[in-house]
Amino acid sequence: MAWFKRSKQNISPDSVKSDIPDGQWIKCEDCGEIIHIKQMEENLWVCGKCNYHFRIGSLEYINILFDKGSFKELDKKMRSGDPLEFVDTKKYSERIPATIKKSGLYDAVRTGIGKIEGKKIAFGCMDFKFIGGSMGSVVGEKLARAIDKAYQQKIPLVIISQSGGARMMEGAFSLMQMAKTSSRLARLAEAKIPYISILTDPTTGGTTASYAMLGDINIAEPNALIGFAGPRVIKQTIGRDLPKGFQRSEFLEDHGFVDFIVNRKNLREKLLLTINYLS
């Protein structure tokens, strides 16, 4: 079959990319379709041709889910304290301000309270662009407080995960955030207050192994990578290629760890329907 493959870059249809004016058009990472940014926004950052869900941030999710102007952010400026004075190829104390500047975020989660169709919801949403959406002390503490808001005000909790796992630069402190958030969720559950976990691409490591898997209902976006160990590590361990679709949303639904998969355009409606059944 290789005879028919185009080997020269310059005759590939992909090369039209260079003709696209910067910032106006986006190429689908999956099918290569060129989409105008306006159309993308209208389509909630989903490719109209192949249904590929682009990774979006907490602000976009807030806009998608909440009634306009209803969202009040909590603990917005909480930032990492660098407890280990961690240094790898870069100082963590320098990495943090640099990432804050670049991303416009203070850490990898945004929390707050908002309304969906007038219904009050305690909410947390992670941001992958802040050090891989990694969970350190700030993520743990902000989520714990959001859970407490749900507990105190007896309102449903929704957390959207998007994370590579626990943050290495805070060592065991990061690990303990799994304990912190899970114990708070246990108290919330005792009070019979619903918690919906939404898993987006990617959700792995300590994040999956704590709050992301503990929803009364676990919802996933299509084709999101969800797992404990990363695919590369697993491949190394078992010494063979991984099956197609392994650790994707559909795989998790198939094995019973996700209640259902929902397209982003139906997320708000399905979420609200679910919450209304439980509260």
Add this chain to the structure above:
Amino acid sequence: MAKNILEFEKPIIELEKKIEEMRSYDGSLDIKDEVKKLEQKVNQLKMNIYDNLTRWQKVQLARHPERPYTLDYIYNMTTDFIELHGDRQFKDDKAIVAGLAAIDEYKVMIIGQQKGRDTKSNLYRNFGMANPEGYRKALRLMKLAEKFNIPVITMIDTPGAYPGLEAEQRGQAEAIARNLFEMSKLKVPIIVVIIGEGASGGALGIGIGDRILMLQNTWYSVISPESCSSILWRSWEYKEQAAEALKLTAEDLLEQKLIDRIVPEPLGGAHKDPVAMAATLKNVLKEELAQLIKIKPDKLFQNRIDKFGKMGVYVE
């Protein structure tokens, strides 16, 4: 015994060998004096070396192939052990051993990761790396302990939860998450002891408790120094630096207020005298149990929320 000598132990072993040789000459007084001097020197050397171990050297001690494992502690600390198997769902995970035992007057449920001593037993034990059914077995037995008001002791010694294909299929993440959730509200006391390696979520999966103890030469962190090196430095060569950066020793964690207590080991590490080590740990556990059983069951949950709630450093 010569097969498992760590690099930094070599000068000690050499001196000890010399003493042994001189003793075999026996006889004259002169040599006896000489031997005594050498023995003093060895002791001095040991104190020097073991008091000044780097973090990476402690990681090596924590992984020492002769180090006592969960079953050694069960054997040396408890009587009438009945091993209990299986998660009642899928199978019995050999990487986690569990059962009922008596520590003098206390009935306890002991649950811990178990490594093997050689290739064959390591394959049987999966190198102490549990699959989801291991965490589910642990949870089943904790619930059993709760039902009959028996305190739980967990022993952590794992290079991590098993990163395998089937482990993912059966929900490794869900199994660990469920344990964190359920252990938080378990209505009997839980004492957690890190006896060797405490690697990441695989360790924490049986690591929620009222008292968290670490043996002196153990480590506990979010990732192993090797994996940390490979991710942050993009090379396996920086494990020493990674160990330093992660601040993962018992002393570090006590200072970070993430654990409650360090249990001292015999000079040179737990493997130098497993019986003495077990005796020390047994006394510590009895002290802790005596305190914990006084706490009302309903209070335990709130205490754990507060305990783990305090962990973390941030700026507001």
